[in-house]
Amino acid sequence: MEKHPEEMYEVTSVNSDKESVAVDLLAERPEQGSNFLAYANVVCVVAGTGTLGLPYALRLGGWIGVGILILSLIMSVYTAILLMKCLYYNGKYRLSSYQEVGRHAFGKPGLIAVWFFHTSIVLGAPIMYLILSGTEMVGLAPSAGLNVKAWIWIAAAIVAVPFCSMKTLKEVAVMSVFGALATVVLVIVAVRGSIMDMSNPVWDKAGHDNIIWANLPTTVASISICFGGNVVYMHVEEAMRYPKSWNRVVAAALGTCSILYLATAIPGYLAYGNLAESPILSNLPQDLTTKIGTIVIIVHVILAAPILLTSFALEFERLCDITVARRGKVMERVYRTLVRLVIIGFCGGIACTVPFFGDFLSLLGALGNCTLIFVLPILCYFKLIGWRQMKWYELVWCAIIVIIGVLSAVIGSIDAIKALHEDFVTNN
Template identity: 80%
Template sequence: MEKSEIYEARSVHSDKESIVDLMAERPEQGSNFLAYANVVCVVAGTGTLGLPYALALGGWIGVGILVLSLVMSVYTAILLLKCVYYNGKYRLSSYQEVGRHAYGKPGLIAVWFFHTSIVLGAPIMYLILAGTEMVTLVPNSGISTKAWIWIAAAVVSVPFVTMKTLKEVAVMSVFGALATVVLVVVAVRGSIMDLGSDMPGMVHNVVIAANLPTTVASISICFGGNVVYFHVEEAMRYPKSWNRVVAAALGTCAILYLATAIPGYLAYGSLAKSPILESLPQDIFTKVGTVVIIIHVILAAPILLTSFALEFERLTDITVARRGKVMERVWRTIARLVIVAFCGAIACLVPYFDAFLSLLGAMGNCSLIFVMPIIFYFKLIGWRHMKWYELVWCAIIVLIGVISAVIGSIDAIKVLNQRFHSDANGL
């Protein structure tokens, strides 16, 4: 063996040892179960409610797309976290840092744009859902949808402002995950009750080819946890368990999704609405589901907002070391209240849950979940060590991500434009 080869072998061995050191046990951090619950709460979320509608858009092939999305999402989540430790010297702290290390400033800007669209877009979507569902829950209250959105924003701001890090907010994720399970039970029960109702105009399609990109975009948001993976893994006591934790969490979410999507599409077919609560029998159980989803919004939104706030505070130097203990608290409170107010304002301007869900999935999630983890991994770690079938698999994921992002975004923007025109014309 030549000297250069010996040096390279030693260097690789040294890097592996360094990575092992970086991923050593962190006694002060949370358990694997807490990380699992955190991912389930953020990922399962309100995307569950849009799945029967996603099948209505694309047909039964949507079930296959959902399973494929699960496999792709687990794979890219593992690749993405490998990028965090790529140099063996220190741990990258965010998705933005991975982008910067991979492609410099262009990579940083690209990640920042799509990352921001998710960590702010998802809470905006949550507020839209909370506002519209509160009107359904108490129809004679005299309070408008916009007013309910602001009320929901005010409630969300309490844990968001008072709890500084994801470690503190993580406890809420356990309750959020339980809320999602209850919601799925309500949706399945209502769908089963309406099975065989034979509604006029209802059909069940195998595949609607023209809507496949939008279907992929709508389903992709159901696996949109990449924006918080860095902080969740950072808060894990045993970071070496990440692969198992993320696979178990996303697998659990997929089971919940299939349990909601299949009965929902069987019962309502092409007439399925988003959120599915609007299609269910309007009885006490559906009202319980409405209450549960509102609770889920209150619990899940602060997790995503905290992920954004931590990056924003790091960039603007809102730290105890820089500002002092008292002023850090003051500036952090002001910044977080402004963030919540921004989300509330956008939610009032774009109160269309289904179209916003599709746009968010297409523009942000398809890029962050399917495309960027692979191109960053190739740049930082390389592709020459991968088998040919792994390279083919990566190419398929990137192709699906790009097509769905472009066409899905265009379709969602068209729907939003139609909604705005219809409302403006009083239709």
């Protein structure tokens, strides 16, 4: 039976079982975190290091990229709201994860598809964070005599401390506040350097385009991926004291991310035009301020990694039934710590040993991000709640989002496959 979207928030009965977490949306959750911490969580995860690649995205497509960025914001907020309504589709209890949404909507194939795309992001992104941290640390401390692999393990050890000691996103959310502030500092560094270089004759030959039709699909894919937060939205909402504020929180958080994106993309493209690189720090004046920006990148990724890893760990621990009720307070902590040490060890090992993992992750990221952000939320909403109550223009809007999501996934994947082929040819 189809339900009107507003009915999803009129939950009065409470029912829980092994797969679902009972919750009444009308009731406050006093033990959970504030709306501000939820807001900071989303900003910290979404406005990551992708911020520094946006001037390059405008270089690919031209000034039309600004419009694409704003369109991606609107689509992302819309699908985030639809996805959260799917968690309460039966009007009785809250589904505990994105994977459950996929299973309830499409059975086992839906569960497997969501699990694959979800895992590729929540494990792949922290691995890339470790690689980035290790690489940048070598440049900042060359006199230490440590290679990239050693710095990667040092970064992994730092990430492991909050990851193993903090159980849920409520505790990790405190770190996200500092991560969000680090992103703001990073944007300030990029804007400052871009403005300084606008009068630098070195960049006088840089040209600007309004639209480059040949590169437009790649631009859409690149910018769309910058709004990938669906992998943690369920856990962020679960850790909110006032869950009915979700719509406002996610809109404010993604809106803030977009302001940071625009603040970086526009001055960066104005200054460097078709000479813009990714990350934009490569173009900026190589002075003390830029080095501070590099340090901020390291701080940001080290703070953001535990949020994504905790999202994965919570799902894995539920699957393994690692709970206080099942294992006891002491053994639950022991099992949880061991599991999380294995997870961070796996990430560190992959970061050190897989030579082409960056481009391989780009393949999974293009498929995973665009599919999880744009395509699956709408398909699951149609299946679980129904589409007949929607106006015709809403259906057209949903169709546009799905088409853009599919094209972004396909085009991003083709680019990643080409990069992987080039990696193997170069290596041979």
